[in-house]
Amino acid sequence: MKLVRVNLGPRAYDIEVASGQLAQSASFFQARHPGRHAVLICDANVRAPYGEPLAAALSKNGYRCNLLAVPAGEATKCTAQAEMLWNSLLECRTDRKSVVIAVGGGVVGDLAGFVAATFGRGLAFFQVPTTLLAQVDSSVGGKVGINLPAAKNMVGSFWQPTGVVIDLAVLQSLPRREYVSGLAEVVKYGMILDATFFEYLESVVPQLLARDEVVLERVVARCCELKAQVVEQDEREESGLRAVLNYGHTFCHAIETVSGYGRFLHGEAVAIGMVQASQLAENLNRIEQSLTMRQLNLLQALELPTTVAGLDPQQLLAAMQHDKKVEHGKLRFVLPTRMGHVELVSGVSPEVVLEVLQS
Known part of the structure; x- marks a missing residue:
């Protein structure tokens, strides 16, 4: 078991990375929050395998539990589902001492965290991520929110979890497409913060695809450490440092928005977006083509998509205008300068972006 600490003063919390500990996680929650009423929010796919067993385990340990389920999929991150959950919390007699536990992938973590942040002016919540993407990224850092039809993650808050429980064993039953995403x-x-880590990933592609838990423990813990380091320095994206975590995401969010939040999984859109961001950096003479190719080769080896077809470049460019990094109407992109280092770049002309989108 590995423990990663996110040092944020009074909002500091632990991330526990282990395998097979989900059923015994009541002690983790009890040690970090005094309340004994837990509202578990999960999606329909994980209710039976993880939500119900966790609720039963908590009940045996003295918790009053309510289990709420929402539909699976990105479209669930919406105002209608948030309102449904707010009303359900009322029906569950939720009070300021209650705790929300998000069980599922990034969609559930974002939605449940947003509901926790806004109900009763803020409830404690824990993250129990059940997808690889949520384990290495969205469950850590306190970004919670929902989508608008025209813009992803536009409504939300910074609301740090009280703790994160990562059980690597749940990844064994994850559908392959979800896992690869x-x-x-x-x-x-690796691209944005740790060139050595990127090199390590290149050396363990077969183990990653085979879901080797020894490799996964190292990989998941390292990703959490790297994200914690950034969040500790720029919790609320005020200095610009935390923006590096959005590498590829300006392209990614535009792809998801224009395709209707259904054609691509988030990680698939991230993979395409990283390649496009690297191509943009090439066109701006910031990097050599070899760096783009190195990313492309690793992503393809990991069975991830690296190109997109059938989306209108002008619609993608318009969607980018809603990106949260836009400043005074100007597009800003996180672009690589070398392996393990990226920078936030302002003033990129739409014409140069269109060249990438049309290529």
């Missing part, structure tokens, strides 16, 4: 965020961390 999460590997895109893993590659991202």
